[in-house]
Amino acid sequence: MKKEIAVISLDTLAGQFYAQQVRDLFGDRVSVDAYSVRDESVTHMVRRYALYMISTDAFDTVGDLHQYVPIDGEMMEVQVTFRWSVIRQLQALPPGKRALFVNLSQKMCREAVTRLNQLGVNQLVMDLYHPGAPVPDMSRYDYVITPMESRYVPEGAREIIDIGQRVCTSSTMIEAALRLGFEDLLESEAFKQYQESVATNTYSFDRIFSRGLRLESQFDMLMEILDEGLVGVNEHGEVFACNRKMEELTGIPRMDALQQPANQIYPFIPFETCLKEERAQPARVVNVGGVNMNVTVAPVLRSGSCIGAFATVQRFSDAENRQNELRTQLLHKGHRAKYTFADVRGNSPALMRCMTMLKKMSQTQLPILLIGETGTGKELFAHSIHNASPRSSSPFVAINCAAMPENLLESELFGYEEGAFTGARKGGKPGLFEFAHKGTLFLDEVEGMSTALQCKLLRVLQEREIMRVGGNRIISVDVRIVAATNEDLEQRVEEGSFRRDLYYRLNTLPVLIPPLRERGQDLLTLIDQFRSDSGASFTLSPEVRQLLLTHQWRGNIRELRNVVEYFSYVGSPVITPQDLPPTFHYLPVADSSRATSSAPSLPGLTYLKEYPPEDQEFVLLQLYQADQSGSNAGRESLLKAAKESGLSCSQQEIRRILQSLDQQGLVHVTRGRGGTGLTSNGRLLAQKLSHTSE
The missing domain is CATH 3.40.50.300 (P-loop containing nucleotide triphosphate hydrolases)
Structure with missing residues (x-):
């Protein structure tokens, strides 16, 4: 029976790409569905899956995750990297050239460039760009590098290098196989080829290759897959192992280091002390070629004798960046307050x-x-x-x-x-x-x-x-x-x-948070803030300024942010009434002085002060139309009719208006799907309103 897998990602194309990789590697043993947060397909995920594979950028908080994934579901994180062919392609670019890295978001740009640097693509001067960021001067860049996001590349690029979608790390595929009980696949040729094709950081080799693979293969692959430089010496202090990352960090070719005394090749590593004392040396920070490196050394003991030692070397900045990423992830899980x-x-x-x-x-x-x-x-x-x-x-x-x-x-x-x-x-x-x-x-x-x-x-x-x-x-x-x-x-x-x-x-x-319509000039302050956040540059015409200041803002600050975001894409230096969003329906704030000087438009109807009279009269007319057809009207149908008529009513407003009409004896509200119907008094009042509106 096939195991069912759900792949959940932020971006639709990325999720489909990861899902296809899983299908290709696991074959007919699995059935894979892809879901995206961005296109909201994740909201339609109703089946229960044997495994949920979730990309790191899909959800911001645990609460968001558990809206869609069962709390007891089998979940794992999808980690991504690049293929070695991509790394070699980028390493072949001339040193010192300036490149612009383009991706969907700042976070995705930062993660991708950090990963490229860890894998040795650090000879280029890279800047980041994503949709919504200020458009850079493209004449400064020799290359534009992007993982299949060429549609977001600014105009004027000299050369675009599309490195393709990032691929799932081998450790991700291995973890998926283990969770699904497919351990036998780990010895297959397909897994071996996949492992060799992707550049990734995994420490799972003991578990992966303990089923019959030779120890030498384990060691060689482990050295090449590490994100840290690795050097091994024998009991005489001679180098017998050195990985490619160490070569990249120090600039010393591996062939020049092998079989040579370590204290001559790597004088900054305390191998001699470690072999003599037969104990691990505390981590220390050393300067190598003007770069701070984190160095740790541990002896290899067998039967009470020291037969060698291993050292790991890592850029101090890389370790620090990793810690910052972990702290950022913790903050995004909802266990820390972010605002003051x-x-x-x-x-x-x-x-x-x-x-x-x-x-x-x-x-x-x-x-x-x-x-x-x-x-x-x-x-x-x-x-x-x-x-x-x-x-x-x-x-x-x-x-x-x-x-x-x-x-x-x-x-x-x-x-x-x-x-x-x-x-x-x-x-x-x-x-x-x-x-x-x-x-x-x-x-x-x-x-x-x-x-x-x-x-x-x-x-x-x-x-x-x-x-x-x-x-x-x-x-x-x-x-x-x-x-x-x-x-x-x-x-x-x-x-x-x-x-x-x-x-x-x-x-x-209890504290009542004031709505935006009661905050006066705060609206202009918020517009300036949102305009600055979006990097836009526009001014408001006097007419638009007055419209915004006197608008009801049913959606409050959330609605205002949407309007400002819309202005940022209009492209006009001065926003006029013609530039307002097509969904913007101007609803003036009730004027208290005008309200006291003018009587209600329909005698016999008591109006709610917090809602416009036209909204309340509209509800009464809709109930009258339903009554004439011999039926009642439900809240959903009233809400739909209001939106079609250009009234920005909310469910809460419809509910409160119906309650008010019920208390006045004009309607009778039934629970369930019975809807709301007019009483005899309500029918007479609605009939007057109907004749008045005609």
């Missing part, structure tokens, strides 16, 4: 009042409830609260409560014991409450939590104790809760979908 109050842009009175309150509240241990419309920056404030609190040096863990099914969210929050459910990881798994111990747990969209989980959360807040799923052991946790919602929790409490006792626990320190 200094990252908040604006100085409007509404924003300053909010920040003043939050800075004071951050010093307490009490729960904070952030209330605000979508896109107002609730998560940014949650990060800032943690960094301003006494818990700033401890973990910050964030999770979206509405993004996961109930059972998955429970195991993610509270963890589980071994055997708690089918497919549970051996040894169990700690939950996010344990990860956030002594720190802060941010519960975004807390209204999406089921009533059963609300009960468990209430106990954690009261007792500061949790119990893993399937466990019987009480675990004490010290976690500060910051919750966020864009719903009316009081209304949810009245409806019975949110526990009243939990609401009052979370509502200890």
Whole structure:
């Protein structure tokens, strides 16, 4: 029976390429499907796979990963490298030439160039370019190097060298074979040829070749695959082994070093001391040709006698870069807060009042409830609260409560014991409450939590104790809760979908995040910030400036960022009303002075102050049209009709309008798929509105 594999990547073409490599190597033993985060095909991944192979750039956080991959699924990381033919091609380029490396993102550029440098392509002066970066002066570059991303190469390139897609490392393929139980394939000729064709860093040879391959082959291949320089000496201190990386690092040809005294060829390596003392020498930093190298030496002991020694040599900068990459990966896993109050842009009175309150509240241990419309920056404030609190040096863990099914969210929050459910990881798994111990747990969209989980959360807040799923052991946790919602929790409490006792626990320190329409000139400050971030250069005409300042901004800062991004691609130095996005529907902010001086357009209808009158009248007219056809109307159909008519209504707005009409006795709202119908009073009022609109 074929084993099913899912390959998940950020870019569609890259994922399809990796999937084809797996098919070619494993043949008819496997069935491979490719999914991409960028084209959202990963959202359609419903089957369970024997193995999930995930590229390093696919997801930013663990939370993002577990939206699509089962928490107990067999997962592994796809590491990529280049073929030796590519390395030799680039090494043949003249030293000192300037090259521009082009890839999809800055991170992918940096990783690829770092890997090329590690593999010996370091004779070129390389700059990085990716979509969205400032376009460089192409006359400065002799070559443009790109892994099949020629479509992003700026105009004016002298010579484009397409090095093809990066390939999966041999260690990635080996790990996949071991996880699937295909150990016999590791001795096949196909695996051997693949191993020899790719330039990669793997230390798996003992496991790979212990099944019948000769020790000499193991050693030779191990030396050539290492990212570090390797030198071996016998008991007399004579060099008997030297890999290509050592030759590249020192510039000393291997043939000139073999059979020669190591203290003459490599005087910076303390082989003599190691052989004499028969113990490993501490790692040290030495300067070789003006470059700092990290050198370690260890003896080879057999039956109590020293029969030689090995030394590894690595550029100090390479080791440092690797550590920085690991730290960056840790930061991206959601266990550290990335923002502070200094990252908040604006100085409007509404924003300053909010920040003043939050800075004071951050010093307490009490729960904070952030209330605000979508896109107002609730998560940014949650990060800032943690960094301003006494818990700033401890973990910050964030999770979206509405993004996961109930059972998955429970195991993610509270963890589980071994055997708690089918497919549970051996040894169990700690939950996010344990990860956030002594720190802060941010519960975004807390209204999406089921009533059963609300009960468990209430106990954690009261007792500061949790119990893993399937466990019987009480675990004490010290976690500060910051919750966020864009719903009316009081209304949810009245409806019975949110526990009243939990609401009052979370509502200890409630803070309303002001929407963008109430922040005045902050909008222009944010436009300047987003324009600078995108590297664009444009100005706003007075007409556009006034339109933006008086727009309702239903999507708040998220909507504003999208508009500024659109402006950056328009290409006009001055943005006029004609340059507004085609999806931008101008909705003026309600003028309080005008509202008080003019009566509602339809007597007998009580309007909600927070929503435009035209939206509420539109809903009533849609219900009237459905009533005339002998049917009711559901929220989804009302939302669709509003969008088709150019009204930027949200589900929350439709729901609140229907609730208001129901309370006025104009409609009757039924649960489930029954929809909403007009009462006799509502029918008369809608009929008047229909005649007025005609």
